[in-house]
Amino acid sequence: MDILALRNVSKHFGGVAAVDGVNCSVRQGEIFGLIGPNGAGKTTLLNVICGLADPYQGEITFKDQRIAGKKPWDIARLGIGRTFQIVQPFHGLTIRENVAIGAMFGKKGHEGSIKEALSLADKALELTGLSHRADDLATQITLSQRKRLEMARALAMEPDLLLLDEVMAGLHLTEISEMMEIVKRVNEQGITIFIIEHVMKAVMGISHRIMVLHYGKTIAVDTPERIAENSRVIEVYLGERYAARRAKRLAGSEMGS
Amino acid sequence: MMATRLTFLGKISRPLRLIAYAALAILLGLIPFTADGYWVRVCTNFFMFVIMVEGVNIISGYTGYAALGNVVFFGIGAYVTAILMSTFGLDFFIALILAGIVAGAFAFGLGMPILRTKGHYFVMATIGLNELVKQVVSNLDSLTGGGKGISLPIPSMPPRINYAFFYFVMLAIAIICVFVVYRLSKSKFGYGIRCIKANEQAAGVMGINTTMYKALAWTLSAFFTGLAGGVYAYWQTFIEPPVVFDVVFAIKMFLMLLLGGQGTVLGPVIGTFVVEFLGELIWGHAADLQLGILGTLVIVVVLFVPQGLVEVTRNKTIGRIFSTRRVKEPQPVEF
Ligand SMILES: Nc1ncnc2c1ncn2[C@@H]1O[C@H](COP(=O)(O)OP(=O)(O)O)[C@@H](O)[C@H]1O
Ligand SMILES: [Mg+2]
Numbered sequence: 001m002d003i004l005a006l007r008n009v010s011k012h013f014g015g016v017a018a019v020d021g022v023n024c025s026v027r028q029g030e031i032f033g034l035i036g037p038n039g040a041g042k043t044t045l046l047n048v049i050c051g052l053a054d055p056y057q058g059e060i061t062f063k064d065q066r067i068a069g070k071k072p073w074d075i076a077r078l079g080i081g082r083t084f085q086i087v088q089p090f091h092g093l094t095i096r097e098n099v100a101i102g103a104m105f106g107k108k109g110h111e112g113s114i115k116e117a118l119s120l121a122d123k124a125l126e127l128t129g130l131s132h133r134a135d136d137l138a139t140q141i142t143l144s145q146r147k148r149l150e151m152a153r154a155l156a157m158e159p160d161l162l163l164l165d166e167v168m169a170g171l172h173l174t175e176i177s178e179m180m181e182i183v184k185r186v187n188e189q190g191i192t193i194f195i196i197e198h199v200m201k202a203v204m205g206i207s208h209r210i211m212v213l214h215y216g217k218t219i220a221v222d223t224p225e226r227i228a229e230n231s232r233v234i235e236v237y238l239g240e241r242y243a244a245r246r247a248k249r250l251a252g253s254e255m256g257s
Numbered sequence: 258m259m260a261t262r263l264t265f266l267g268k269i270s271r272p273l274r275l276i277a278y279a280a281l282a283i284l285l286g287l288i289p290f291t292a293d294g295y296w297v298r299v300c301t302n303f304f305m306f307v308i309m310v311e312g313v314n315i316i317s318g319y320t321g322y323a324a325l326g327n328v329v330f331f332g333i334g335a336y337v338t339a340i341l342m343s344t345f346g347l348d349f350f351i352a353l354i355l356a357g358i359v360a361g362a363f364a365f366g367l368g369m370p371i372l373r374t375k376g377h378y379f380v381m382a383t384i385g386l387n388e389l390v391k392q393v394v395s396n397l398d399s400l401t402g403g404g405k406g407i408s409l410p411i412p413s414m415p416p417r418i419n420y421a422f423f424y425f426v427m428l429a430i431a432i433i434c435v436f437v438v439y440r441l442s443k444s445k446f447g448y449g450i451r452c453i454k455a456n457e458q459a460a461g462v463m464g465i466n467t468t469m470y471k472a473l474a475w476t477l478s479a480f481f482t483g484l485a486g487g488v489y490a491y492w493q494t495f496i497e498p499p500v501v502f503d504v505v506f507a508i509k510m511f512l513m514l515l516l517g518g519q520g521t522v523l524g525p526v527i528g529t530f531v532v533e534f535l536g537e538l539i540w541g542h543a544a545d546l547q548l549g550i551l552g553t554l555v556i557v558v559v560l561f562v563p564q565g566l567v568e569v570t571r572n573k574t575i576g577r578i579f580s581t582r583r584v585k586e587p588q589p590v591e592f
Contacts, residue, residue, distance in 0.1 A: 050462050071468075072461035082462055090455035092520070093448075101452055104445050105464035114445060157464060 003028045003161055003192050004049070009058035010216075011041075011048050018044040019056070020216035026161070031183070031193045033207030033224070035200075037237055041216040042196045043085055046163050049194075050082050051075040063160065079107050081154030082163035085196075087146040089138030096134040099124050099152045106157025117156075124152040128182055144175040148182070155186060162186065164195040168202050180206055200238070204228065212237060285428060289421035297420045301492070303533045304427035305485050310513045310525035311434045312482040317511075318519030319447065320474045321454030322372060325507050326383030329390050330360040330479040332501040334486030336394055339407045339496055344400075349412075353487040360483025361476045368472035384504065391502035406497030409490055423492045430488065434481045439522045441477075450474050454520070512551060516558050518565025527566050 002025040011019040018041040026032045034042050047053035049060060051072035060067050067075050081102070090098050096118060103109070103117035103124075112120070125131045128148040133141050138149065147167045154162055164183070168176045180202050187193050187206075197203035203210065204224040211221045214236045220227060227233055289297050309331060316324045334356040341352035371382045395404045402408075412419055441447045449470045452460035461467050490496045509532070517528020532551060539550055562568050 052458065052462065071466070072458075073464050073466045076462055076464035084459065088456045088459040090452050090459065092451065092455055097448070101448060101460075101463050101465075104448060107464075109464050114443075114448075153463065 001028045002026065003063060004194070005061045006045075006049075007059040007061075009045070009048060009056060009060060011044050011053050011056040017216045019048060021058075022213070022216070022218050024211055024218060024221060026192060026194055027209075029187075029190060029192055030208040031187050031195060031206050033203040033210035034194065034196045034213060035198070035203055035210060035227075035237060036213035040213040042213055043165055044216075045213070046082060046165055046194075046196065049075075050080055050163060073105070076105070076157060076159075077107055077109065079158075079160035080163065081106065081157040081159035081161070083147075083150035083154055083165055083167055085165040085169070087143075087150050089146060089149055091138055094135050094137060095130060095141065095149060096121050096125065098138060098149060099130075099156045102153045102156030103158070106159065108158060120158075121152075121156050124156040127155065127185065128152040129178065144171050144179075147171065147179070151182065151186075155191075159191060161192045161194060164193065164197075166196055166198060168197055168199045176202055289424045294416070294420055297424050299533065299537050301420075301424045301427045303529060304424075304431040305489060306510070306513060306529045306533060307431040307526055308427070308434045308481050308485040310510050310517070310529050311431075311438050312478040312485070313510050313514050314519060314521075314525045315438065315441070315450075315481075316475045316478040318514060318521070318524070319442070319454060320450040320471055321457075322375075322471065322475070323380050323511075324383045324475065324478065325380045325511060326385070326387035326504070327478065327482055327510065328502060328504065328507040329383070329387040330364060330482035331486035331489070331506070332387070332390065332394070332498070333360045333363055333479075334483030335490035335496045335501040336401055336407070336486075337483070338487035338490045339409050340400060342409050342491070343407060349491055353484060353491075356487035357480045357484040360486070361480035364479030365472050365476040368475040369468065372468070372471040372475065384507075387502055387504065387507070391498050394502070395498045401498075404498060406495055409494045409496075411494050412491065423488065426488050427485075430481070430484050435522065435526060437477070437481075442522055446470065446473070451520070512555055514565075516555055516566060518567030521565065521567045524565045524567040531566065 004026040006022055006024050009019060009022045010017055020041070022045060034045070036042055044053060048056050049067075051067070051070055051074070054069065056068070058068070062075070062078055062080060065078065067078065070078075090101065093101070099121035100114070100117040103112065103120035104114065122131070122134070125134055128151050130141075130145060130148055130152055133145060138146065141149065147170075151164070151167060167183075168179050171179060176199055183193060183195065183206055195203065195207065204227075207224055209221060210224055210227045212219050212227065212230075212233050219236065220230050220233050222230065228238065288300055292300075309327070312330070313324060313327050316322050316327070337356035337359045338349075338352045341347040341355060342349060347355075367386065371379065371386065374382050394401045397403065398405075412422065414422060449460070449465045452463070452465055453467050453470060457467055486501060489501070513528035513532045514525055515528070516531060517526065518524025531554075535554075536551065539546055558566065
């Protein structure tokens with residue numbers, strides 16, 4: 001079953017199509033990867049989904065409900081949480097309070113008390129390994145922790161769909177594998193994940209399916225293995241890294257022989 | 258644990274704190290019967306500014322929208338009270354409540370469009386709004402008396418009782434107002450508006466209805482400011498547009514807010530206290546210097562204590578002097 005479906009979605013910025021007629025559907029429970037060169041329109045697509053890029057053309061349905069034209073907070077309450085590529089913590093609030101905001105105003109936000117929100121926050125902090133920084137301010141933590149704060153905050157909203165925008169960018173290798181573990185654990189809890197990522201090893205390793213965006217257009221949607229072999233994808237995106245490395249490897253073997 | 262207590266007195270042990278509150282209550286209760294009429298008026302004025310500065314604090318300090326033209330609600334409150342009492346013969350307290358409601362409704366209706374603007378545009382829009390309403394009031398002669406102003410029924414009380422009456426009415430509203438801001442700071446709504454100030458876009462995608470929250474924050478702000486205007490009108494028994502829609506008034510409110518500490522419950526009280534009483538003391542000696550000295554004070558505070566004077570009470574060294582136990586938890590954000 002599809003939890004999210006995009007039909008012919010386009011977003012223009014003054015004549016330039018940042019997203020250009022995208023069609024895709026994300027299945028309930030999967031990890032759906034989105035890759036593509038810088039400026040391909042990945043973040044814009046995320047903004048469109050969560051209501052930050054209104055108005056746009058096309059149709060988006062979430063859990064069989066049309067969400068085009070809805071406000072960000074209405075979309076959030078339907079069960080879509082997101083993180084920001086450039087972290088956007090609430091300054092002046094502690095880490096725990098930052099996360100509790102998700103519980104206070106997210107999917108079931110209107111129901112619980114502040115106390116309940118704080119205990120929900122503690123769960124999200126534990127899952128993301130931030131419990132020991134709960135009482136610190138957002139300015140006092142590392143980039144890796146800020147990325148996890150973005151995750152924790154969105155998780156506390158108890159979303160059905162989580163949109164992640166480059167949560168691994170700028171992290172060390174160990175931090176990347178930690179983040180991969182977190183994403184997998186979240187997914188195992190039944191939360192569908194839509195993840196934008198540049199770290200190939202990570203996105204190839206955890207995604208069930210991957211979509212490739214290029215100049216706002218979809219050029220492939222497939223399993224990670226087949227995406228890695230797709231000549232068009234290698235040409236426009238993977239090529240940048242993969243081709244160089246392969247050439248080096250080839251050159252190395254020639255010299256060896 | 259989340260610390261959202263009145264840190265000011267919160268660090269003092271409980272019995273001491275109760276004694277402090279009782280002493281304050283007795284002091285406030287005795288002032289109108291013992292102090293010189295001049296000082297009773299100064300105190301009443303102080304309470305009035307506490308109400309208005311807390312009002313600005315809600316929309317500006319907590320929500321992040323610098324409503325410099327907030328004085329418009331003071332004027333509206335004053336005029337609604339005046340018209341309802343003089344023209345329609347309503348009782349003061351009924352007129353006053355209606356004045357607050359009209360000011361609040363005005364903010365809610367206009368908040369939806371005006372709060373879509375941000376930063377300098379919002380500041381200018383609120384000043385424009387104040388000028389616009391001032392012009393309308395100045396020209397609606399049949400209803401408002403126009404530029405000549407409007408008189409209210411003179412309260413039939415002996416002067417001493419008259420002073421005490423307005424002293425206690427302002428004091429009561431000021432206490433309610435501070436209490437409401439205190440409750441607000443600990444509520445979901447309070448968290449919502451603080452998130453709007455910190456990052457409006459992120460607040461929206463976390464499920465906060467930013468449009469509604471901003472409008473409600475401004476409504477509450479306008480309601481209290483309108484009440485202050487209403488009491489002021491009856492107190493003065495005569496109002497005119499340049500006085501109750503005075504932008505200098507508005508600037509003074511911001512000065513008090515920045516000085517005391519915006520986005521805190523007690524900052525406005527501290528800032529107003531310093532400006533009103535310091536101003537009053539200087540006034541007697543060198544009226545010309547008043548604004549200059551206050552201006553200098555603001556620059557010093559902005560440079561060295563950007564969080565406002567309330568931050569000084571939170572200072573660890575000073576805090577320890579008052580403290581009966583170790584301050585272990587992180588410093589609370591609100592106070
Ligand atoms: N708010 C905006 N106004 C104008 N152009 C924008 C805006 N946001 C994104 N763009 C443009 O849209 C294109 C896609 O950007 P973005 O979605 O951020 O790409 P990605 O996330 O894939 O790197 C870029 O050319 C970018 O300059
Ligand atoms: Mg991006």
